[in-house]
Amino acid sequence: MPLHRIFINLQSKYFSPGYRCNKVKQYSLLATNTKMSAQYLDLAVAPADTAFGLMADFEADSHPKKVSLIAGAYRNQNGDPWVLPSVKEAKKRISDATHEYLGIAGSPGFVKQAKELVFGPLTAYLQENAASIQTVSGTGANHVAATFLAKHLRPSQVFIPSPTWINHKSIWQMAGVPIVEYPYYSPSTKEVDMAGMLQSLEQAKLNDVVILQACAHNPTGVDFSKVQWEQVAELVQRKKLFIVFDSAYQGFATGDVDGDAWAVRYFTEAVLASESHPGLCVAQSFSKNFGLYGERVGALHLFVPRSLSAQGARSELMLISRAEYSNPPRYGASIVETVLGDQDLRSQWKADLDTMSSRIHHMRNLLRKKLEEETQRDWSNVEKQIGMFSYTGLTAAQVSRLREEYHVYLLPSGRMSVCGLNESNIDYVANAIGEVFRNA
Ligand SMILES: Cc1ncc(COP(=O)(O)O)c(C=O)c1O
Incomplete structure (x- = not known):
């Protein structure tokens, strides 16, 4: 019933003729009713996103030596964002691109390239029982997967690594699936907590x-070894668990596109060989490996058991996309499609991946040496870790001191984006970390 009708009804019920109702009373009654009907909008302010909040603080910081080691975005040796030469060239080639809508499932050419990139030679075996759509980057792929699986697979729980990318929790919470965090990282060994993880996954249904x-x-920045991947695969197969692979760094991790897809392909092969496996999906991002952060390029590949067709599943994925964003963005996908579809551009892209991953590796090596000089302790884990991030082991209090006294910004968890390091700031950062460590 509209609010004014409720008010009139209440007025006629309680304020009968002869009753002298003053305006103050009328307004307070109206205010109470408004509050009751709009109670769902009376929300506590949600905590701000830590990384984006820190980035804003960094921008506002005027200290000349400030260093940002926050964002998961590549920076070159001058500390600047880098447009990959392969991407630059592709942009020239598509300069007269159309601005029409893509279809709901995105660009078929892009989706084909994306699928081949992640599954490699296995793509030939993933026809009828695989459904792929373009998504709004890796985040969108994770989200569509969660929405789809919550509705159709109906898991009793989802197991996410502890720690993990912050959005895994938010996405699955929104999908309404109970979350179990499985131990992933052991601070004492600075390796994967294999025993803890396997023990936790044994509880899965x-x-x-x-x-x-x-x-x-x-x-x-700590990955499974091949032997550890095999142990996880054995458990997953035995217990018939559904895997969602989050593939956000293929090629960026080591510079080797196929090597970085090893685990996805290993699990896919196992599913292909199985009669009874529930399937798996891959949420694929092109933000980091193409430097297309703002273009929101991604794909979701869903792979159902051999006995099933994925056509129905594909139509459901499209229903979700249609309702959420109608169709994915065109520009970034056409850049990726152009690069992957051209021999020369693809070779250039591989060289670009090498440029990024080698620079990061070089920074890891320098940081290790400098920190070992500063602190007289072993920092080999910084060099062993892979990809954009390093889990430094710095405490929240040490991270605060780094920010407040040295204007060096990391996440409170001690996560450092190694991309923010370069020859000009690495001494300053290592000295600062060394001082904070020595005087903890
Ligand atoms: C593990 C992981 N998954 C997914 C993403 C999603 O990235 P995007 O939505 O930019 O593709 C990220 C980005 O940091 C990530 O680290």
Whole structure:
């Protein structure tokens, strides 16, 4: 019933003729009713996103030596954002691109390239039982996967690594699936907590979902070895769990596009060989490996058991996309399609990946040496870790001191984006970390 009708009804009920109702009373009654009907809008302010909040603080900081080691975005040796030469060239080639809508499932040419990139030679075996759509980057792919699986697979719980990319939790919370955090990283060994993880996953039930990061784990930079991947695959197969691979760093992690897809392909092969496996999906991002952060380029690949057709699943994925954003963005996808579809551009792209991953590796090596000089302790883990991030082991208090006294910004968890380091700031950062460590 509209608010004014409720008010009139109440007025006629309580304020009968002869009753002298003053205006103050009328207004307070109206205010009470408004509050009751709009109670769902009376929300506590949600905590601000830590990384984006810190980035704003960094921007506002006027200190000449400030260093940002926050964002998961590549920076070149001068500390500047870098447009990959392969991307620059592709942009020239598509300069007269159309601005028409894409279809709901995105660009078929892009989706084909994306699928081949992640599954490699296995793509030939993933026809009828695979459904792929273009998504709004890796975040969108994770979100569409969660929405789809919550509705159709109906897992009793989703297992996410602890720690992990912050959005995994938010996305699955919004999908309404109970979350279990499985131990992923052991601060004492600075390696994967294999025993803890396997023990936790033993509690999973048929069709439960497990999130695995394909390579360059965010935030730890610590990946499974091949032997460890095989152990996880054995458990997943035995318990018939559904894997969501989050593949946000293919090629960016090590510079080797196929090597970085090893785990995804290993699991896919196992599913292909199985009669009874529930399937898996891959949420693929092109933000980091193409430097197309703002273009929101991604894909979701869903792979159902051999006995099934994925056509129905594909139509459901499209229903979700249609309702959420109608169709994905065109420009970034056409850049990726152009690069991957041209021999020369593809070779250039591989060289670009090498430029990024080698620079990061070089920074890791320098940082290790400098920190070992500063602190007289072992920092080999910084060099061993892979990809954009390093889990430094710095405490929240040490991170605060770095920010307040040295204007060096990291996440409170101690996660450092190694991309923010370069020859000009690495001494300053290492000295600052050294001082904070010595005087903890
Ligand atoms: C593990 C992981 N997954 C997914 C993403 C999603 O990135 P985007 O939405 O920019 O593709 C990120 C970005 O930092 C990530 O680290």
